[in-house]
Amino acid sequence: MTLLAVENLHVQFSTPFGAVYALRGIDFELSKGEILGLVGETGCGKSVTGRSIIGLLDENAEVTQGRVRFENADLLQLSEADLREIRGNRIAMIFQDPAVALNPLFTIGQQIGDVLRAHGADLRSEQRERALQLLNDVGLPDPAQLVDVYPHQLSGGQQQRAMIAMCLAAEPDVIIADEPTTALDVTIQAQILDLLRMLQRDREISVILITHDLGIVAETCQQVVVLYAGRVVEKGSVETLFAQPQHPYTRGLLSALPRAGSRGRELNVISGTVPSGLERIKGCAFAPRCGFAMPRCHEQQPAFSAFGPKQQSACFLHEPLNHD
Amino acid sequence: MFTLKYLLRRLGFSVFVLVGALVLTFFVSHVIPSNPAALYAGARPRPEQVAEIEKKLGLDKPLHQQFYLYVSELLEGNLGESYHSRRSINTDLSIFLPATLELVIAAVLIALLLGIPVGVLAGAWPRSPFDYATRLVAIAGVSVPSFWLALIAQFIFFSQLDLLPLGSRISRDATLFYPVTAQTGFYLIDAAISGNWKAWADALHHLILPALVLAAYPLGITIRMIQTSMLEALSETYITSARAAGLSRRVILFKLALKNAIMPALTVVGLSFAYSITGAFLVETIFSWPGVGKYVTEAVLNVDFPVIIAVTLVVTVVYIFVNLVVDLLQSLLDPRVRLA
Numbered sequence: 011m012t013l014l015a016v017e018n019l020h021v022q023f024s025t026p027f028g029a030v031y032a033l034r035g036i037d038f039e040l041s042k043g044e045i046l047g048l049v050g051e052t053g054c055g056k057s058v059t060g061r062s063i064i065g066l067l068d069e070n071a072e073v074t075q076g077r078v079r080f081e082n083a084d085l086l087q088l089s090e091a092d093l094r095e096i097r098g099n100r101i102a103m104i105f106q107d108p109a110v111a112l113n114p115l116f117t118i119g120q121q122i123g124d125v126l127r128a129h130g131a132d133l134r135s136e137q138r139e140r141a142l143q144l145l146n147d148v149g150l151p152d153p154a155q156l157v158d159v160y161p162h163q164l165s166g167g168q169q170q171r172a173m174i175a176m177c178l179a180a181e182p183d184v185i186i187a188d189e190p191t192t193a194l195d196v197t198i199q200a201q202i203l204d205l206l207r208m209l210q211r212d213r214e215i216s217v218i219l220i221t222h223d224l225g226i227v228a229e230t231c232q233q234v235v236v237l238y239a240g241r242v243v244e245k246g247s248v249e250t251l252f253a254q255p256q257h258p259y260t261r262g263l264l265s266a267l268p269r270a271g272s273r274g275r276e277l278n279v280i281s282g283t284v285p286s287g288l289e290r291i292k293g294c295a296f297a298p299r300c301g302f303a304m305p306r307c308h309e310q311q312p313a314f315s316a317f318g319p320k321q322q323s324a325c326f327l328h329e330p331l332n333h334d
Numbered sequence: 335m336f337t338l339k340y341l342l343r344r345l346g347f348s349v350f351v352l353v354g355a356l357v358l359t360f361f362v363s364h365v366i367p368s369n370p371a372a373l374y375a376g377a378r379p380r381p382e383q384v385a386e387i388e389k390k391l392g393l394d395k396p397l398h399q400q401f402y403l404y405v406s407e408l409l410e411g412n413l414g415e416s417y418h419s420r421r422s423i424n425t426d427l428s429i430f431l432p433a434t435l436e437l438v439i440a441a442v443l444i445a446l447l448l449g450i451p452v453g454v455l456a457g458a459w460p461r462s463p464f465d466y467a468t469r470l471v472a473i474a475g476v477s478v479p480s481f482w483l484a485l486i487a488q489f490i491f492f493s494q495l496d497l498l499p500l501g502s503r504i505s506r507d508a509t510l511f512y513p514v515t516a517q518t519g520f521y522l523i524d525a526a527i528s529g530n531w532k533a534w535a536d537a538l539h540h541l542i543l544p545a546l547v548l549a550a551y552p553l554g555i556t557i558r559m560i561q562t563s564m565l566e567a568l569s570e571t572y573i574t575s576a577r578a579a580g581l582s583r584r585v586i587l588f589k590l591a592l593k594n595a596i597m598p599a600l601t602v603v604g605l606s607f608a609y610s611i612t613g614a615f616l617v618e619t620i621f622s623w624p625g626v627g628k629y630v631t632e633a634v635l636n637v638d639f640p641v642i643i644a645v646t647l648v649v650t651v652v653y654i655f656v657n658l659v660v661d662l663l664q665s666l667l668d669p670r671v672r673l674a
Contacts, residue, residue: 064578066574066577066578094580094581094582095580096580097577097578097579097580098578098579098580098581099580102578102579103575103578103579105571105574105575105578107571110570110571110572111571111572111574111575112572112575113572113576113590113594114572114594114668114669114670115593115594115667115668115669116590116593124576124579124581124585124589124590125579125580125581128579128580128581128582128585129580160669160670162669162670163669173575176575176579177579179579180579180580
């Protein structure tokens, strides 16, 4: 069942150098209770996509086209007051670095209490009870003590767990996790990802996991959406997409991964660089770097072609032959 | 959080500062050429009179002995006596210091109660007309000379509108018909304690204009500091995460961001409070406010050393105290600040 659908989303930033086209048409659907990975290089628009869903773009950003459907409403059309009802309550967000995403001057309990109060829990004793429960749910030891400490007194992993507890406070249906493990140690990374998987399994929470790490996607997600220069190039279920990547960019990414047994051999690289956001791109954004590029790739934007029921790729190579 | 150990160390250090200030003012004021004994003697003294007074005041002794005498008096809590009026400085200060503190505290309260919300909103709406208007007010508050502001305020509220009195702490009618019994020296407090509400209203009426004029400088500083640090706080990730959690704008601005923004402002506001104690002398003079500023101005004009030294010491104590309070407040507000 589709819970949230991003349709043809375009976002641009006004900068002193001119308009930067950050998103040039993003389409994907998030189903109830699944973890969807949003992958791509730095600057491909992963975070902008996540933030525009709940209307948290910076002031110089503008959504120029598209819709974000969530329960018969277009989130992009909602007023600030209506959005506030959605934020935290229905769709919550986890950030990359918990050390800066938590307010340094308030205790963990106070910060969870603020979220509870914003979404209807007025009693102080009830708030504390809930906060203790939440800290316990995210696997923090000794909640009774941690509820009264300040963020700087926690380790990075504990901070991220506290942040997740804050996100769970109002029992959201969707969590957008923007690189939730990038700032953490590798061992802690695995624990946090386990926690996200557990929440998805036990509470049927859907997660949009924004990451640049294909390994994390393979381990954690059911669905994956590959972004390149503000566009979706390929999307589908993790099993099929990782087994049979169709788009040349996805193939390039996967073959660039170091693998067991490849020690001493040179890694594959994708030659060339990502196009600047200042350019207007006519055809396929990847065409200048693509080994298979045809003349029309530079002229026309390829539509999605389906590979089985679970995978789609935006590339002319896979277009069904047209017999006129 | 702070500890007793920290507090004791800070107080020990304060004694050091105090002694430094004392030595400096004492020796500087005794080295500059003047004749305090002649001043003490009054108009047209005869030379033998002056010599006699010099002996009485110990001015004929070597400087280090004079210092020793002064310090031993000081340690007994005696600030000495004015060469000019021959009144006890302790008595004088017990009248003038509360008057100044009442004025300065009122001014700083106005600055904070007005400056903080205005600064928060200006920081919340950068580049809005409100932001530009408050910048103008803030810059004017800091840069317009207080004596000019005082004269303009008197012209408008006394001459033109006839709303507020021209000066002094309380009207003569009030002192005659409902006199305030002095306990703390703060008229508003003394009148309130004795339930003398007519005198209380009268004192408040007199306080408004000088307090507003004196508030201009700390108000300007508070607005600017809060506005700048609000801008900074609002760009932090924890504000984005608070918005993502659906918290209201009111909570984000006045609770989450303000608590972070108030820290840098605290230091500056604290200093401007201490500064106002002596900075008030122009305002006090114009409004005939019987305070320390007016007292020390006269002392300087008369080269009345004991008074100058005593006031310097008192102001030093106020500076030290305010700084200590600011540091303690900061450690209360920010759990990351460890005072050790």
